[in-house]
Amino acid sequence: xxxxxxxxxxxxxxxxxxxxxLTADLGYSVLEQFAEKLPEQxxxxxxxxxxxxxxAAGLALSGKRVALYSIANFPTLRCLEQLRNxxxxxxxxxxxxxxxxGLAYGSQGYTHHGLEDLGIMAALPNMAxxxxxxxxxxxxxxxxxMERRGPAYxxxxxxxEPVLHEAGTPVTLGRAAILRRGSDVALxxxxxxxxxxxxxxxxxxxxxxxxxxxxxxxxxxxxEAAIAELAAGHRALLTIxxxxxxxxxxxxxxxxxxxxxxxVRMAKWGTTDALRGQVGSQAWxxxxxxxxxxxxxxxL
Amino acid sequence: xxxxxxxxxxxxxxxxxxxHAVRMTNAARASHVGSCLSMADILAVLxxxxxxxxxxxxxxxxxxxxxxxxxxxxxxxxxxxxxxxxIAVSELATYAQNGSRLAGHxxxxxxxxxxxxxxxxxxxxxxxxxxLAAKRAGADWRxxxxxxxxxxxxxxxxxxxxxxxxxxxxxxxxxxxxxxxxSFGTVAEVSDLHPLADKFRAFNWGVREIxxxxxxxxxxxxxxxxxxxxxxxxxxxxxxxxxxVSFMEDRLAWHYKNPDDEQVxxxxxxxxxx
Numbered sequence: 001x002x003x004x005x006x007x008x009x010x011x012x013x014x015x016x017x018x019x020x021x022l023t024a025d026l027g028y029s030v031l032e033q034f035a036e037k038l039p040e041q042x043x044x045x046x047x048x049x050x051x052x053x054x055x056a057a058g059l060a061l062s063g064k065r066v067a068l069y070s071i072a073n074f075p076t077l078r079c080l081e082q083l084r085n086x087x088x089x090x091x092x093x094x095x096x097x098x099x100x101x102g103l104a105y106g107s108q109g110y111t112h113h114g115l116e117d118l119g120i121m122a123a124l125p126n127m128a129x130x131x132x133x134x135x136x137x138x139x140x141x142x143x144x145x146m147e148r149r150g151p152a153y154x155x156x157x158x159x160x161e162p163v164l165h166e167a168g169t170p171v172t173l174g175r176a177a178i179l180r181r182g183s184d185v186a187l188x189x190x191x192x193x194x195x196x197x198x199x200x201x202x203x204x205x206x207x208x209x210x211x212x213x214x215x216x217x218x219x220x221x222x223x224e225a226a227i228a229e230l231a232a233g234h235r236a237l238l239t240i241x242x243x244x245x246x247x248x249x250x251x252x253x254x255x256x257x258x259x260x261x262x263x264v265r266m267a268k269w270g271t272t273d274a275l276r277g278q279v280g281s282q283a284w285x286x287x288x289x290x291x292x293x294x295x296x297x298x299x300l
Numbered sequence: 301x302x303x304x305x306x307x308x309x310x311x312x313x314x315x316x317x318x319x320h321a322v323r324m325t326n327a328a329r330a331s332h333v334g335s336c337l338s339m340a341d342i343l344a345v346l347x348x349x350x351x352x353x354x355x356x357x358x359x360x361x362x363x364x365x366x367x368x369x370x371x372x373x374x375x376x377x378x379x380x381x382x383x384x385x386x387i388a389v390s391e392l393a394t395y396a397q398n399g400s401r402l403a404g405h406x407x408x409x410x411x412x413x414x415x416x417x418x419x420x421x422x423x424x425x426x427x428x429x430x431x432l433a434a435k436r437a438g439a440d441w442r443x444x445x446x447x448x449x450x451x452x453x454x455x456x457x458x459x460x461x462x463x464x465x466x467x468x469x470x471x472x473x474x475x476x477x478x479x480x481x482x483s484f485g486t487v488a489e490v491s492d493l494h495p496l497a498d499k500f501r502a503f504n505w506g507v508r509e510i511x512x513x514x515x516x517x518x519x520x521x522x523x524x525x526x527x528x529x530x531x532x533x534x535x536x537x538x539x540x541x542x543x544x545v546s547f548m549e550d551r552l553a554w555h556y557k558n559p560d561d562e563q564v565x566x567x568x569x570x571x572x573x574x
Binding site: 052063 | 418429430434443459
């Protein structure tokens with residue numbers, strides 16, 4: 001989905017000369033389409049994420065809207081205080097695009113696994129936090145984040161993610177989309193792990209369990225109305241994310257249900273510390289976690 | 301105004317800024333008066349002679365930008381903005397009081413402040429971003445950034461120093477308030493920066509190394525163009541922490557202490573203020 005996102009950004013920036021793209025020297029074979037078409041709106045600042053965020057803030061304070069590009073934890077955790085103070089404190093139009101969210105960089109190892117970013121980014125003030133499930137969600141969200149003119153985070157998978165939505169499905173920042181309607185359990189997914197949620201719904205159907213599958217392209221703003229509706233309409237909810245079960249999407253859903261006193265069973269499916277140090281592909285690493293369908297069935 | 305008259309005017313301004321800072325840190329029981337006094341002359345020359353600005357239009361597109369990265373020296377920055385006409389001098393009495401907009405670290409909600417700072421090592425990358433915006437726009441405004449010596453321990457500064465020379469940001473001017481004292485001791489004891497000017501030279505910056513209390517030297521350094529064609533400029537300003545108040549000069553304790561009422565009277569007398 002990175003190529004589709006950069007294509008969408010290139011198109012948007014072509015029509016909006018106040019948009020700039022900075023990279024901390026990553027994006028080989030991905031960013032060239034932007035750099036070649038719009039060289040005056042592009043800058044590779046070198047391998048320096050802290051400075052990159054500061055430079056972005058300086059550009060934004062001078063009237064630019066800035067997109068940042070890097071991978072995994074580099075444009076989030078490495079420069080967290082710059083995002084907090086320079087970007088969010090000043091409420092500046094800076095969109096952080098991170099490729100390789102979750103376990104997408106699989107066998108590259110733990111340094112390249114982005115497993116805490118959603119929770120940490122969503123803890124920052126004014127920050128829109130998005131995690132598209134497929135290229136369609138990503139390319140639809142990108143211009144909405146730019147139009148919002150505030151701090152934003154766009155967490156991407158890598159390349160080759162299948163399109164999960166039907167063509168033309170509307171994607172709106174802060175709104176969930178129902179891909180499948182069931183009645184027993186609702187699977188609430190964010191990000192490309194949605195594909196596994198859909199597969200789990202198939203497995204549950206084989207066992208006579210009817211599952212709803214909903215995609216949440218945004219953690220913040222969170223579609224609270226959709227969550228309330230899913231809580232009211234099912235016996236149990238399972239949140240599914242390629243992210244630590246602590247502090248991310250599932251935790252925000254749990255916070256909401258607790259505050260609303262919703263009497264529905266709920267569990268979080270996500271990564272645990274058991275994966276730290278394990279070597280394998282994204283699919284293999286995900287397979288080391290308990291199956292989604294089994295976790296959902298156990299709730300009923 | 302000829303050069304000598306200009307120097308007299310900015311020197312008088314610097315003393316007024318010092319007097320404000322002493323009163324403000326006393327009233328607020330606030331730290332960092334020593335950090336304020338060491339950069340009084342730098343601020344006085346920036347606002348009194350070097351920078352292009354209009355207090356009636358703090359967002360004027362063509363203004364020169366000043367990022368104060370050593371955000372703990374907020375009192376004297378607000379004093380400079382008051383003397384420059386961005387805010388009322390009477391507002392300085394609200395410094396660090398409940399409900400005030402004059403926070404204990406430099407805050408952008410105050411007209412004339414370009415960036416909220418407080419955590420060290422944030423200002424120079426942002427100023428570099430501003431200079432990049434000016435360069436891409438073909439604009440002639442400049443981006444000044446005041447950094448402390450102690451904060452040069454932060455690696456983010458060196459990221460920006462490396463970037464700015466590669467990007468040929470010749471409108472960027474970093475002013476190092478080199479007072480030789482940082483939080484826990486002298487710079488030489490904690491993390492020696494010597495030879496500081498050579499470090500900037502090695503990074504392909506133009507360097508002007510001056511006495512940071514000499515108004516003629518400051519005016520020359522801050523009004524001239526790039527010290528090295530096509531590159532950013534570092535003004536290494538040798539200063540004295542607590543400058544202008546004899547019992548505060550070169551004393552680490554005045555990074556933390558606030559002057560009591562008797563000390564205020566003594567300090568103001570030395571500064572020629574009431």
